[in-house]
Amino acid sequence: MASLSLHLVLLFSIFFITFFTPSASENQLAEMPLNDDVLGLVVFKSGLQDPFSHLTSWNEDDNSPCSWSFVQCNPLNNRVTHLTLDSLNLSGKIGRGLEKLQHLQLLSLSDNNLTGSIPPYLSLLPSLQSLNLSLNSLSDRIPLSLSNLTSSNLNFLDLSDNSLSGPLDDLLFGNCLSLRSLLLSGNSLEGPLPSTLLHCVSLNTLNLSNNHFSGAPVFENGIWALTKLRTLDLSLNSFSGPVPKGIFRLHNLKDLRLYGNHFSGEIPSDVGFCPHLKRLDCGSNLFDGSVPESIRRLNSLTFLDFSNNLLSGEFPQWIGESISLEHLDFSSNGLTGNFPMPMGELKALQYLSLADNRLSGSIPDSLVYCSELNVIRLRGNGFNGSIPEGLFDLGLEEMDLSWNQLGGTIPPGSSKLFESLRVLDLSRNMLTGDIPAEMGLLSNLRYLNFSWNNLHSQLSPELGYFQNLTVLDLRNNKLYGSIPEDLCDSGSLGVLQLDANLLAGPIPDAIGNCSSLYLLSLSHNNLSGSIPKTISKMRDLKILNLEYNELSGEIPQELGELENLLAVNISYNQLIGRIPAGGIFPNLDQSALQGNLGICSPKLKGPCTMNVPKPLVLDPNAYGNQMNGHNPGNEPSNAARFRHHRFLSVSAIVAISAAGLIAMGVMVISVLNISTRRRLSFVDSALESMCSSSSRSGTPSVGKLIMFDSGSSQSWINNPELLLNKAAEIGGGVFGTVYKAPLEGRMVGIKKLVTSNLLQHPEEFDREVRVLEKARHPNLMTLLGYYWTPQLQLLVSDYEPNGSLQAKLHERSPSSPPLSWSNRFKIILGTAKGLAHLHHSFRPPIIHYNIKPSNILLDENCNPKISDFGLARLLTKLDKHVINNRFQSALGYMAPELACQSLRVNEKCDVYGFGVLILELVSGRRPVEYGEDNVVILSDHARVLLEQGNALDCVDPSMNEYPEEEVLPVLKLALVCTSQIPSSRPSMAEVVRILQVIKTPVPRRMEIF
Template identity: 70%
Template sequence: MGFSHLLLYFLVSSVASLRGCMGSDRVPIQINDDVLGLIVFKSGLSDPSSYLSSWSEDDDSPCSWKFIECSPVSGRVSRVSLDGLGLSGRLGRGLQKLQHVKTLSLSRNNFSGEVSLEFGLIPSLESLNLSHNSLSGLIPSFLDNMSSIKFLDLSENSFSGPLPDDLFRNSSSLRYLSLAGNLLEGPIPSSLLSCSSLNTLNLSSNHFSGDPDFVTGIWSLERLRKLDLSHNEFSGSVPHGVSAIHNFKDLQLQGNRFSGPLPVDIGLCPHLNRLDLSSNLFSEALPESLQRLSSLNYFSLSNNMLTGEFPRWIGSLSNLEYLDLSSNALTGSISSSIGELKSLRYLSLSNNKLLGNIPTSIVSCTMLSVIRLRGNSLNGSIPEGLFNLGMEEVDFSHNGLIGSIPSGSSTLYTSLHTLDLSRNNLTGHIPAEMGLSSDLRSLNLSWNNLESGMPPEFGYFQNLTVLDVRSNALDGSIPADICESGSLNILQLDGNSLVGRIPEEIGNCSSLYLLSLSQNNLSGSIPKSISRLDKLKILKLELNELTGEVPQELGKLENLLAVNISYNKLIGRLPVGGIFPSLDQSALQGNLGICSPLLKGPCKMNVPKPIVLDPYAYGNQEDGQKPRHVSPRPARFHHHMFLSVSVIIAISATIFIVFGVILISLLNVSVRKRLAFVDHALESMCSSSSRSGNLVTGKLVLFDSKSSPDWINIPESLLDKAAEIGQGVFGTVYKVSLGSEARTVAIKKLITSNIIQYPEDFDREVRVLGKARHPNLLSLKGYYWTPQLQLLVSEYAPNGSLQSKLHERLTSTPPLSWANRLKIVLGTAKGLAHLHHSFRPPIIHYNIKPSNILLDENFNPKVSDFGLARLLAKMDRHVMSSRFQSALGYVAPELACQSLKVNEKCDIYGFGVLMLELVTGRRPVEYGEDNVVIQNDHVRVLLEQGNALDCVDPSMGDYPEDEVMPVLKLALVCTSQIPSSRPSMAEVVQILQVIKTPVPQRMEIF
């Protein structure tokens, strides 16, 4: 609120008090109080769409203003409704002037800060709705003075901390209370039990806890009809024998730790229409009393530990529309009485221990839209009439179903969007009608015994994103128009008997990121059109009959993370770009002649055949035609002439090569003699020189010492006694006690391949790295150099690497807490920012990953291996990419793409992946039995769906969502495929420092 508005408010209050002293019968001030109160309230708001433009301080009454209602009797404001107007700011002063307002609704805006105690100064208030804002802090005890309050909704904000125990002591009129979707914790105040008029109570999605005695107290509120305690931390058993529970219409306890048997009393609730007890620890069998819930339309007991047979009485719940008993331990067969549920739309019995057939009576559930029976032991065939219903999702996977897939009706194929029949024993062919599904998005028929080929109608799919028919007995060729729609993301045809060539039209699958055609009988060459699949991340072509060379164009696929072309008949050179230089032996072996140093077999090239001139091409022709009468002898004569010319050329080439070999051998002999003379001279010079200058024995240079002490003549003997603590891209790391001071240091023995071989160049580059001193950089202490051995000396980090703490942790070692993870993220960012912004040109790390983040005794991060690319004799991005093949998922796409400029943005990409890894606790790329999970894409999808917190590492315990969510979003920005879209590391540090700031202070920053 600006100074002028504060002054205005002070004057108004003073004048109002003065007028009050003069007598209310002389000066009618009530309407002015409402106007000025609302104007002062408006002055502290941001109204980007000018919804409140009609509010003018010049008006005598606010009753004509938008969103304002007045009492026709008193003329005072009785209702203020500003829902969903995009307003922002703090809930400042002014509203307490509305002494006759009964309804105040400010929901679905962007109000922030704490709620003022002055709300308690509005004695007439009956309904207060502040839901869906960004309010924070503790919930104040303003209810003490609001005895008339009937409706209170503070849901979907960021209120935190415990509730005052006496919060509701004067709220006997309260009928509706919602505190859902906040960060509240601790027990529920006992004063809540005095709210005898309470009809609806919603405390869901907080961190409330409590013992069963308190829950019993809630049960005693006789007027309570709707109770939602879901997604909290309540535990213990649900009480029995409480009469008030019989009045419930809506009971939701899901997402807690309630245990024991289900309360029998719930079956005595004749009006109950929603019951959700899922995701708890309930056990034992379902009580028979549940069959009395004839009004029930929503029933979920999923993710518990319920046992016993599937209820025979399920058909008694005649009004049921939603039934979920999945992820329990129910046994027996599915009761045929399920066919009596005529209103059933959703059915999930997945992941139980059910046996027998799918009852044919289920066909009577004509309203059925979703049916999930995954992960049981069901057998028999799919009921024929079931596929005539207008279902949207069918999941019968991981069972033992036999028979063929029903052809289905047009009703099914116009509504179906997900069909999963995988891992059964189905036979026969794929119904051609399935290709006419206009809305089908996911089709999984894998791991069955389906025969014949894929119907040509498969090309008609318009919205299909997943097609998985792996491990069947399908034959024939791959339909050329399989990607006609262009929407396919996953295509898995491996493990069949498909023949023919991979169609060139495969390049039309523009959205494809997984292509698996392995273990078939495909022949011909790999089509170049695959290079158009710029989103492709996984390519599996192993165990086929593919021939020719791998198209060089495939090296341009920047997003490709995994390739397997083993056991084909491929030859020649691999593409020089992308993932191909990093492929290991298992991805290449079993071919005719691929050229790779990893393979021991021959290297065969596609060498063009020599040009053979047709003897009839020129001369003895009339009108372009060969002579009709030619004896065979001249033909043989010309043939022998051609062979003779070929032999002469081959002999000449051989003589030339032999002559060249002899000449080179003579030159080598001469060079060896000269080198021997030079070596002898150097040896004489070195023997007479001082030890400090002896390059043969080597010298240890320490940057933080005034003198450079000589080292042992045989440094390998010291390393032999040292403890090896790790291996990296550039060499092996040892823990060593150095010198008489017994200082513990880390020594990296560099690999000699492609490392600078001139001592003055090596010294210059290492000294640059030695100047990079920062609390979050592993300090480089010095080096040791000889032509045969190069060592780097750096400080020792006693807590090991982040890799060991995150992915190689012993069960006895506690996991990293969120506080330590955020400390590691911020510290690593600061270290990289120092490298990027304190040096010109900037020092680029190129290899950000957990094994290069070391931790000191206080879990402060130390970035190691920074700038070692400067020691490469030749800086080539393909060399870099091949060196970092162990960093799958961390390497920025531009490192494998010649057309993009490489700068420090590649470090920011790796840092973004590292942030995702710290939040999720998972590696960047994980291989499952049926799929490959790329964390970057997985988190992005969850964020778009509003379920980002589902990916948070559960092992780290409690964490603040207001820190985790921004870190996740920042990580996704840092891993943008476009380098220019990534922030600088200095900007990253600034953002992380704001995220780390406590919420109240953070609000002040903004």
Template identity: 65%
Template sequence: MLRMLNLKLAFFLLISVAAFTGFNANEGDPGHPNDDVLGLLVFKSDLQNPPALSSWNEEDNSPCSWNFIRCDPVTGKVSELSLDGLSLSNKIGRGLEKLQSLKVLSLSHNDLSGNVGSELAQLSNLETLNLSHNSFSGRFPDAIANMSSIRILDLSENSISGPVPESVFENCFSLQLLSLAGNSLEGQVPTSLLKCSILSELNLSNNHFSGNLLSSSSIWSLNRLQVLDLSNNQFSGPVSAGISDLHNLKELRLQGNKFSGSIPNDIGFCPRLNRIDLSNNLFSGQMPSSLQRLNSVTHLDFSNNKLTGDLFQWISNMTSLEHLDFSSNGLTGTLPISLGSLTSLQFLSLSNNKLWGEIPTSLVYCNQLLNLQLRGNSFNGSIADSLFSMGLKELDLSSNELSGSIPEGSGKLFETLTVLDLSRNNLNGNIPPEIGLFSNLRHLNLSWNNLGSRMPLEIGYLQHLTVLDLRNSALYGPIPGEMCESGNLGILQLDGNSLSSTIPEQIGNCSSLYLLTLSHNNLSGLIPNSMSMLKKLEILRLEFNELSGEIPKELGMLQNLLAVNVSYNRLIGRLPPTGIFPSLDWSALQKNLGICSPLLRGPCIMNVQKPLVLDPYEMNRGNNNDRGDAIVETRRFQHHRFLTVSAIIAMSAAVAIIAGVGVIILLNVSARRRPSFVDNAMESMCSSSSRSETSPIGKLVLFDSRSSGEWDAKNLESSLNKASEIGGGVFGTVYKAKMGMEGKVVAIKKLLASNTFLYPKDFDRELRILGEVKHPNLVCLIGYYWTPKIQLLISDFATNGSLQSRFHDRTLSMPPLSWPTRFKIMLGTAKGLAHLHHSFNPPIVHYDLKLSNILLDENYNAKVSDFGLARLIGKHTASNRFQSALGYVVPEMACRSLKINEKCDVYGFGVIVLEIVTARRPVDYGEDNVTILNDHVRVMLEQGNVLDCVDASMGEFPEDEVVPVLKLALVCTSQVPSSRPSMAEVVQILQVIKTPVPHRMEVF
């Protein structure tokens, strides 16, 4: 280290002396090291961990024998320094500027950091500068403008940020390759780039560049371009014509931007093009017919755009195609038989279009095809056996209208297939036992079909299987224990079938399982203890079965378990005291035979063994010699005694039943008399001391009688004035008022006049039910006030107002809500609704869900208000009076005889979620059209641009939470009520979305 410091000192002294005397260390003193040696050694001294540079010896007079160094054979000066991938770290220090003959400097794939220094600009002869794949940061180096001799400039895969200076390419006449990919550069690309007239490769991908670099035909003046990569930026607008001027262009990558308009018609006149990727943009219209001229193109990707029209027949002319992806567009028509001419094709994806007809058998001639994806269309007919004889690795025909049976498979497919997805079709028949011959199959999805078969034992032969999804496929019979023999299965979903018998004990062999769902079957018996061996298990769903006994306490030891649902079974006993079980929501436990939990209203049945009964005559028996006679007498006596005890028990039971019936009769009589007594008592308690007996004001009922004396019924009506009005809706107007001696702030809803309210006993009965509803995410009903002319509901006041005021009526002084707050509101709203739906019989249906009915307390917890008023007023019959807010009306209300149910609330909740995420109204009236929010989001999701719907005002948000939440909202707003989940399921899904899961599965 000391020698290095001395070397640095000598170096700086040398520079100082040279500056004043013109001394050159290379001249006149062959015993001293030259400038190249000194410069390289000083450069090395600033690096950390340079063991690869051990050959650099300060005793040498020349560095030309050192590793990674090349010298000019004529001058003996260093011309090339290549230190790629040597794990070098720290900053680039002084020293390199002494290498005045250096032409190539390559330091890629290291861990160098700091700014790209201006010292490099002093290398006047430098032709190649490669600093890619490091950790350089700071702004784009202005000094690049002075490097007029540079030919190759690669700064890719660093952390350089900010805009690129406009003048930086003023002297780039020699520049042939420019790569700035994988940084954080932003703003518009400087127009001085157009001066780089001999540029052959331009890569600006994976930055934040914006504007429209391709809107002007001037960009096409760079006619020597062979590679143009602008992918994954924020470029927008149309692409101008003139691309045909790029006669040398081989690769065009524009994916991941917002380019719009039609694809340039002259794109097919670039004869050397072999790779075109325009995916994930906003291109529309039909594909230009000039594409058929590109006989040498191998990669064509137009996926996730808005292209329309028939799938063209001339596709077969592009015989060199290896990769063809037109997925997620609006293409129509049938598949041309001529696709079989694409004998070089390896990847074909036409998913999520509007294609129909049968899948042509001519695809079998594409003998190089490895990946075939046709999901999300309207293909019909049966699956050709020939498809199951090809050498495919992935086959996805899901979400179509295919019928018939699953082919048995043969030939190469047994060895090559890794992914098979035939879900969401109309397939029937048995799962072929040959399925067990697919030796490399990893992902098998046959869900949502009508197979009507047993699960084949041969599934256990799939040693590499990691995902098995057979949901809703009309399967019956037992679950074969053999399927867990491999131990690689990570996801097992068998929900919605008719599987019977018990859960196999061998389930414990599925040691890699992290998602296990067996709900909605006919499974019976105990939950096996072996399930506690599933150490990686994260989600367990067993609801809607006939499982009995206690939940094994060993399941509480599963540390990774995040979500459990065992509702609607015949389980009893205590929950496991550890793990997730103490924190389970009631919806995950409800409707069992007797689970012991404070969250449940129902019996607690313990699985206690029968008591041991001792023979009371054991001690009085004789010795062994008289044992035979004693046994005979004892048996006779015991038999007689047993009959006597049985008779006594029967008589006691009969007496208890008679007494119980009598008590019930008395309670019913008492219950009928009680309301008037209670009403009179409450009126007495709530009357003001100065109140006149001859002029009754009205009936004030508070559900918490302890505070009733503090309330003044006399001032209730007088407090309802225009100044205190804070909102209104279908059911009435809401006021803010102070009540009681302590001035408690409450919300008072003045109900609209209606004949329904003329009967105080009915009104009292319904409101007492609502008064018993207690939940952290529901507005608490404190009491009511009734007269024949006015009815008031008194409830807690929400400090932060409603979601309506936070989204659609937000003032500039209100900051936008962050994503964590929005998610908290959505989850709280779901929990409140789930409590209404699943804790009461009959369920309490809100039916007027909208943003104005979701209130926020001081901590921004969601409080659902106005619940139960549809039941109070409408008596479960839909009418024009309820759910009048546009955008929230469920589609099934077109059938006027349909009764209100929980699915109406699920639909309204889905709309609310969309509003919270997008900050847009359910129905948006534009100048020329009307936009329905859920339809708009659904279209954007299908096009792969759903994140464009997200409210930009909330700042950063996690995509892996926002996208599943939007998908959940779209499922909730399904046109078919039966397709909507229950609110209990919604709560569980939201909890899974929010939980950081190392291997989070696709919820949808």
């Protein structure tokens, strides 16, 4: 028994020494009973789950693992050199066994479900040259111990697409001379980049995309040292400031991606000094200025993207010389001018997007020579003329020419287009004529939108030939005739919108074949007959709009079985009878039912008409002769005549009485309406209709609450009385009063605009409001919808429960902590970005007109959101009374030139108000303060202190700590913004750039003032 115990102790000692001590030499390994590689791999396997048994060949009884699956060995010493376990659905953690593979050169565990952190002992593999742990679920920080790997033989490191987080240690790449590829994309890494990254002079691929890295790239002044760099991907981070100097002097650079950051300033003029550059992606940043002409020197360029920036000036006419281009995207900028005429030279061009600029003129016919073109997007410009017919002869997959001024007819398609086209959007133009019958041959078409044109055509039966169409939008044209019965033969249609046309006749029963529809909108036509019962077959239907037609009969009870139906509007038809008992119908708002005098609903005051057979009435006098035999001949008896006259008299009395009751009812209802309007009339009026729809003439509906999110607009309010009672006033100003109102658990803000005959006609109002709705930005309040009548105008927007900057800065209670400097700077920078978006992303620019703390709302993280922007666009004239009130309500914020000129509104007025806002945030004081004997103007007070060298005396004493190196330049910036001379004030794009430079660390900050 003692000998057995001793034997077990010896075995345990051998295992402990073998596994937990450094590796032995080659001679010692030969003497060991177990192979280190076998032991290490078996232990590594024990920590994994292998659901598909890929590792069954790994047998611990083998003397060598060289015959195992996914393992490669050096034939000279039979030691493992390559371990490749990619895409095997393995899960678990990376166990310690791998540290025994001292000759391992390549380790690849990509595309599995591994969890936990990156084991630090991987740095103990001295021969490792390639490490790939991508596409797993690894978490925590990247261990500093990996620096031992980068200082040895490692040349490939891929940790992309995991859940790694935290900043990178600055020493992580202290000695990375051999590293050639570094891939860290698709994680949650944050903070600045390590300065030691510049030591990786052998790098040819650096991918840091899709993380949270921030600040200016640390290699700003040293990237020229990475002379071998061919691919640099910094996209989808939070880098800011100008593009690093020298980045375009890297002569080997082929692929540069800066997409989705906050880079600002002009595009460096030396962009053309990368002779081998093939891909340049700078989209979704804050670049301004014009497009550098040096780009025309990049003869190898195939991909060029500057979309979603602040570029201005004329679109480069020389772009047609870049004959290698395959992808060209300048969408969402402020570029002007005409379409380059020699575009036909771009024979390799496949993707073209110039959408949402200010381009004008005609679309050149030369574009039809771009034979490889797949996608063309020109929406949101001012192009006129006709559509080049040759475009419909190309093999396009997507064509978007919407929101222009194109006229003429729609060209017929070709066989090549029939096979390729998937998206066709020609909406919001001035097209005329017929819808070509050839449209039905577009077998792969998924989206077709011809809405808001002047097409005068019948709905062709060929439209039912679409096999894959999911959206068909033909609203607001002059289409006539009936709805084809085979419109839904394909079975794939999800959206059908035929509103505001001249369609007549019944809705065909075959509409029930549209089983996949979730939106059916046929409003504002001349449709007649009954609502088909077959609509109940559309089990996915969510929205049904049939208002403003001539439909009659009862609403089919079967429609109550549609469980997914969220919104219905059947108002202003000739419907009668009960509404369906199930589904959404019992909860429909009055506005969805009104205008049908025969519908039975407690929400409607009119008469109720039931569609039942009329009762059979027998006249007893009709058989008097035969029954009684007292009155031969054809003359009625005196008693019969008396009874007949008495019946007519009663009928007349009933009719007169009914008329009187109706008149009294109208009077009572009118009195009640007047009384109700005195209780928050703005909400009561808004509740008259909740469904957004267009009028027959194509103009916006009057007296309708238009919600831009049509999928939810009709289902927001289930209890109008509850909303009416809970609406509360939360603020006001010269332009109107602001209320908050709960809508199904969500609070929204409702602004009631002034109504002294200052507002435009509904068409103009609708157009301007939709411009404001497009102003989407993280630092702008989102506009949700509007309401318009000649007497009442409302704007509906998001609501921020954290209140305004006015409350946080000037109205806080003594127990509430003051705003920290970091939050104040965040508010300053965020407000600047929001204003820059309004000024530079729209033509003409959107002027806020009234910048002050009460119009800056804060979310829970003190991120600012600008409200009440663009109201000046909604006013066509202002009388003297409103001007005077506006100055009194914004005293101290208004630019001085507005007081002495005839209302010259421009961007520099907003810059002045923003400068005053900065002074308020720095000082904690109001822009104008009244003492017993004097009046203190904050901007003048700060300017005097700065000239005396005591600028920091302006700082709010409630801030205990603040960085002087940030506060002082911010204060100087505020005084520049409040210059008395408008031309001396910077643009908001320049303000954003200056603030981003101020926030950078001190050693890299440039002198601003």
